[in-house]
Amino acid sequence: xxxxxxxxxxxxxxxxxxxxxxxxxxxxxxxxxxxxxxxxxxxxxxxxxxxxxxxxxxxxxxxxxxxxxxxxxxxxxxxxxxxxxxxxxxxxxxxxxxxxxxxxxxxxxxxxxxxxxxxxxxxxxxxxxxxxxxxxxxxxxxxxxxxxxxxxxxxxxxxxxxxxxxxxxxxxxxxxxxxxxxxxxxxxxxxxxxxxxxxxxxxx
Amino acid sequence: xxxxxxxxxxxxxxxxxxxxxxxxxxxxxxxxxxxxxxxxxxxxxxxxxxxxxxxxxxxxxxxxxxxxxxxxxxxxxxxxxxxxxxxxxxxxxxxxxxxxxxxxxxxxxxxxxxxxxxxxxxxxxxxxxxxxxxxxxxxxxxxxxxxxxxxxxxxxxxxxxxxxxxxxxxxxxxxxxxxxxxxxxxxxxxxxxxxxxxxxxxxx
Amino acid sequence: xxxxxxxxxxxxxxxxxxxxxxxxxxxxxxxxxxxxxxxxxxxxxxxxxxxxxxxxxxxxxxxxxxxxxxxxxxxxxxxxxxxxxxxxxxxxxxxxxxxxxxxxxxxxxxxxxxxxxxxxxxxxxxxxxxxxxxxxxxxxxxxxxxxxxxxxxxxxxxxxxxxxxxxxxxxxxxxxxxxxxxxxxxxxxxxxxxxxxxxxxxxx
Amino acid sequence: xxxxxxxxxxxxxxxxxxxxxxxxxxxxxxxxxxxxxxxxxxxxxxxxxxxxxxxxxxxxxxxxxxxxxxxxxxxxxxxxxxxxxxxxxxxxxxxxxxxxxxxxxxxxxxxxxxxxxxxxxxxxxxxxxxxxxxxxxxxxxxxxxxxxxxxxxxxxxxxxxxxxxxxxxxxxxxxxxxxxxxxxxxxxxxxxxxxxxxxxxxxx
DNA sequence: AATGAATGAGGTTTCATTCAT
DNA sequence: TATGAATGAAACCTCATTCAT
Numbered sequence: 001x002x003x004x005x006x007x008x009x010x011x012x013x014x015x016x017x018x019x020x021x022x023x024x025x026x027x028x029x030x031x032x033x034x035x036x037x038x039x040x041x042x043x044x045x046x047x048x049x050x051x052x053x054x055x056x057x058x059x060x061x062x063x064x065x066x067x068x069x070x071x072x073x074x075x076x077x078x079x080x081x082x083x084x085x086x087x088x089x090x091x092x093x094x095x096x097x098x099x100x101x102x103x104x105x106x107x108x109x110x111x112x113x114x115x116x117x118x119x120x121x122x123x124x125x126x127x128x129x130x131x132x133x134x135x136x137x138x139x140x141x142x143x144x145x146x147x148x149x150x151x152x153x154x155x156x157x158x159x160x161x162x163x164x165x166x167x168x169x170x171x172x173x174x175x176x177x178x179x180x181x182x183x184x185x186x187x188x189x190x191x192x193x194x195x196x197x198x199x200x201x202x203x204x
Numbered sequence: 205x206x207x208x209x210x211x212x213x214x215x216x217x218x219x220x221x222x223x224x225x226x227x228x229x230x231x232x233x234x235x236x237x238x239x240x241x242x243x244x245x246x247x248x249x250x251x252x253x254x255x256x257x258x259x260x261x262x263x264x265x266x267x268x269x270x271x272x273x274x275x276x277x278x279x280x281x282x283x284x285x286x287x288x289x290x291x292x293x294x295x296x297x298x299x300x301x302x303x304x305x306x307x308x309x310x311x312x313x314x315x316x317x318x319x320x321x322x323x324x325x326x327x328x329x330x331x332x333x334x335x336x337x338x339x340x341x342x343x344x345x346x347x348x349x350x351x352x353x354x355x356x357x358x359x360x361x362x363x364x365x366x367x368x369x370x371x372x373x374x375x376x377x378x379x380x381x382x383x384x385x386x387x388x389x390x391x392x393x394x395x396x397x398x399x400x401x402x403x404x405x406x407x408x
Numbered sequence: 409x410x411x412x413x414x415x416x417x418x419x420x421x422x423x424x425x426x427x428x429x430x431x432x433x434x435x436x437x438x439x440x441x442x443x444x445x446x447x448x449x450x451x452x453x454x455x456x457x458x459x460x461x462x463x464x465x466x467x468x469x470x471x472x473x474x475x476x477x478x479x480x481x482x483x484x485x486x487x488x489x490x491x492x493x494x495x496x497x498x499x500x501x502x503x504x505x506x507x508x509x510x511x512x513x514x515x516x517x518x519x520x521x522x523x524x525x526x527x528x529x530x531x532x533x534x535x536x537x538x539x540x541x542x543x544x545x546x547x548x549x550x551x552x553x554x555x556x557x558x559x560x561x562x563x564x565x566x567x568x569x570x571x572x573x574x575x576x577x578x579x580x581x582x583x584x585x586x587x588x589x590x591x592x593x594x595x596x597x598x599x600x601x602x603x604x605x606x607x608x609x610x611x612x
Numbered sequence: 613x614x615x616x617x618x619x620x621x622x623x624x625x626x627x628x629x630x631x632x633x634x635x636x637x638x639x640x641x642x643x644x645x646x647x648x649x650x651x652x653x654x655x656x657x658x659x660x661x662x663x664x665x666x667x668x669x670x671x672x673x674x675x676x677x678x679x680x681x682x683x684x685x686x687x688x689x690x691x692x693x694x695x696x697x698x699x700x701x702x703x704x705x706x707x708x709x710x711x712x713x714x715x716x717x718x719x720x721x722x723x724x725x726x727x728x729x730x731x732x733x734x735x736x737x738x739x740x741x742x743x744x745x746x747x748x749x750x751x752x753x754x755x756x757x758x759x760x761x762x763x764x765x766x767x768x769x770x771x772x773x774x775x776x777x778x779x780x781x782x783x784x785x786x787x788x789x790x791x792x793x794x795x796x797x798x799x800x801x802x803x804x805x806x807x808x809x810x811x812x813x814x815x816x
Numbered sequence: 817a818a819t820g821a822a823t824g825a826g827g828t829t830t831c832a833t834t835c836a837t
Numbered sequence: 838t839a840t841g842a843a844t845g846a847a848a849c850c851t852c853a854t855t856c857a858t
Contacts, residue, residue: 010832010845010846011831011833012834012843013833013834013841013842017843019843022843037328038244040245041328044829045826045827053844054843054844055844055845056830056846057842057843057844059828061842064828065828065829122242124241157395161396164380165373168372168375168376169403172368176368188365191361191365192368192369195369199373199399221817221818226818247851247853248854249852249853257819258819258820259820260818260819260821260854260855261819261820263853263854263855265817268854418823419822419823419824419825419853419854420824421820421823425821425822446652447652448650448651448652449652449734452848453849462822462824463850464824465821466849466850467851468820468821469821472849472850473848530650532649569800572784572788573807577777577780577811596770596773600773603777606811607807607810634839657832665839666840666841667831667840667842668833668839668840669838669841671833672838677832677833
């Protein structure tokens with residue numbers, strides 16, 4: 001006389017999926033939650049629930065919550081970095097605009113990715129490899145601006161400072177975009193991208 | 205089988221202090237820890253220890269950790285807002301420069317305060333009153349810029365956008381300053397403050 | 409219309425006790441469980457339940473399960489060591505008999521203590537300090553036997569070996585005693601203590 | 613946002629081996645790990661890894677971790693028991709010495725086996741059959757000693773007690789041997805074996 | 817007002833076990 | 838027979854909060 005008819009045994013793998021699919025679901029769920037609520041406010045049960053897997057499954061794919069976080073952080077940076085690599089050769093101004101627009105497009109399509117890469121929810125959890133990756137991304141922009149300076153397109157003075165200024169303004173675009181305040185077609189992004197360039201270009 | 209022989213004393217009010225002093229110590233300790241480690245990574249025992257009081261004492265002055273956080277957040281905003289009020293009448297350009305420099309001075313003197321006000325460690329914990337206060341601070345700057353626009357000092361177009369741009373660049377100054385990368389006397393802050401104005405002023 | 413009348417809030421210290429009492433209850437509960445079931449089979453909920461406290465309370469007195477284990481292990485060794493110190497001066501034979509009988513008496517009175525000291529449930533969890541304490545206990549016996557050898561009471565040859573032999577046989581007494589197989593008044597312990605001495609004394 | 617590009621293969625029977633070989637590999641791996649780290653500290657993934665098989669394969673040969681443990685425990689006892697059976701007829705003294713030396717030889721050759729048989733890592737996990745087997749081993753020694761007593765070679769008094777004493781000292785030899793403290797050729801084992809006999813023989 | 821021991825829900829992580837392949 | 842991804846109960850531990858003193 002059992003009240004609960006069939007008590008499901010533990011250790012029962014109900015779902016059968018390509019492991020890569022499971023991993024991707026975890027990555028996506030984690031990225032969304034981490035960026036929406038922050039690192040600490042996101043719990044492993046949360047992530048598992050949203051990914052549609054059991055909690056233990058997280059640990060077959062990532063050795064810890066922190067590892068999962070760093071893994072998706074670096075994945076985000078890789079995507080953002082590819083926008084720099086993809087910028088066609090040409091004047092500094094064009095290349096920077098290309099990067100900014102590419103990032104903006106990503107922000108429209110996949111806000112969690114851009115949030116993760118540009119507004120990581122918990123800097124303290126980033127490991128050495130992640131910090132290196134972050135530096136590499138900045139260096140990528142730095143190289144473009146340095147080339148612009150060599151070509152006298154960019155003002156004289158500390159190139160690093162101009163990079164900071166440019167990045168800061170592009171970051172403003174991305175922040176407003178991922179927050180949904182500047183939806184697709186809004187004119188502000190182009191304005192700000194232009195302002196960002198004006199702020200660092202050689203005055204005519 | 206005694207593990208430790210001497211039974212430690214317990215209980216009762218030990219220290220006698222002006223309650224306001226205790227509260228201030230808590231506020232300072234909390235501000236430093238929240239900004240250094242983040243909201244969730246800061247525990248109430250941490251705060252009590254750094255303030256030199258018992259864990260329970262926090263709850264004589266604040267109803268919860270979240271309340272304490274919001275309280276000090278708004279206190280930080282009040283200080284930052286006063287810089288706007290203190291700006292002497294005059295052209296927009298002067299008033300903005302005054303505000304930026306005042307904030308910069310605070311960032312040098314009390315980094316935790318500026319971190320709290322401009323880079324709150326956990327947006328999700330901010331309550332309605334705090335969000336109102338945040339809006340008020342932005343509106344303060346908005347009003348200055350609107351007056352500049354009325355006086356044709358600021359470019360035409362969405363005043364809000366120029367406020368965003370100006371704030372973003374000033375924020376860059378503050379970030380580098382609280383991180384200790386631009387110590388007192390470093391030339392970058394003045395450069396960036398000038399750039400921020402150039403970015404929004406009516407082109408000559 | 410609540411079904412469960414007063415849902416007890418968390419963070420509610422129901423019991424009020426001298427902290428030393430709480431600590432002692434934890435120590436006793438842990439000692440009994442560790443020796444009865446082994447280190448790993450004893451869970452922190454088990455210990456808390458038997459001590460009559462909440463699980464979290466363990467961690468106000470001990471930084472970890474391992475720390476608790478080492479603490480009570482060393483406490484047990486201290487008691488056992490005191491039996492060596494208390495042995496009155498005299499011939500080696502008498503002093504060893506005194507120690508063996510004292511340990512036997514403890515085994516009758518507090519089996520968990522002797523189990524912990526002589527048959528620790530998980531050697532791998534012992535930390536450096538505990539291993540030092542264990543060595544000190546053996547050294548205590550070693551010193552007694554060395555003095556017996558100097559007085560030609562103990563056979564020639566490696567004193568360490570005779571210590572091992574003596575300890576092994578006394579350990580047999582303690583094991584049977586704590587297992588309840590040789591209750592109070594059983595003649596075996598005295599027999600074995602005599603055999604142990606015969607095994608290491610200078611043959612007449 | 614792909615985190616790892618290449619999807620790893622999965623599933624199906626990969627290795628093809630004689631099932632008995634797989635079982636033996638599991639037995640050996642488990643014996644080594646259980647005796648080196650203890651029952652609870654040894655995980656089934658550990659065992660599978662060391663045996664070079666997949667985690668699930670354990671359950672094709674043993675119904676549970678506990679079953680595997682008991683199985684290898686009894687296998688160890690069988691080997692140790694055979695040393696008693698193999699002792700050639702003759703005086704008690706010779707037969708016991710034969711057994712002790714045989715066990716010592718096994719301890720040198722296969723420490724894990726002797727550890728398992730004489731120092732089982734987790735008594736609580738032994739099932740009824742295992743406890744019976746353990747009793748049988750003791751009875752084997754008991755029979756030898758009883759015959760010695762009948763022949764007046766062993767002292768009068770409780771034969772069980774002399775068995776305990778003899779076993780305890782031989783156990784000391786085995787412990788030091790499996791721990792590597794008395795390597796091959798060390799004189800202590802023979803000394804202690806002699807002492808063990810002296811402790812129980814009829815005094816001359 | 818101040819104390820700090822106690823609480824217990826809930827966090828991250830482990831692991832024996834299952835079963836589709 | 839062998840595989841290994843998946844499972845989920847349960848382990849250890851943390852910490853915001855309470856309240857007798």
